[in-house]
Amino acid sequence: MNISKASEETQVSADTIRYYERIGLIPPVQRNENGVRNFTEEDLNWITFSRHMRSAGLSIESLIDYLTLFREGDQTIPARMELLKEQKKLLEDKIAAMQGVLERLDYKIENYDNHMVPKEKQLKNFD
Structure with a gap:
């Protein structure tokens, strides 16, 4: 199958599939006599595996x-x-760092009148 069909089957964009191949996340895909990629079921398995690992939080490098x-x-x-x-x-x-950020934002929202408004009054105008 061609790259657009592989993209549809795996829910990975064609650009991402090309990138994955270029950096070695998937093995080189066989090409037909015209140089067009011809994806097999095994190629789709590699693409899906890489997508799942990325969605599990692994960086490209890891x-x-x-x-x-x-x-x-x-x-x-x-x-x-x-x-x-x-x-x-x-x-x-x-996640812990983001939880801390969320708690700080919650504090600012919950204490807007007592916390944010006085702080904002200390700021100079941009003009």
Whole structure:
């Protein structure tokens, strides 16, 4: 199938599929005699796997590292698990930071008259 059909099947844009191929998140896709990509079911599996890993919070760099380990074989399963645990920790830290931001914004909203208005009165005009 061509890239537009692969994009439709995987819900990944054609540009993203080309990018994934260029940086090695998916193996090189076979091309027909005209140079047009001809995606197989296995190619779609790779695209879907990469999309799911990205949506699970893995950065491009960590996903490349993960796939490098994967290609080295089953002996890297502990290292792959460790990489996923590290990514989970990074995500938990990011969530905690965002929770703090949300709490500060909630405080400003809940105390607008007592907190924000006096602070705003201390600001100079732009004019």
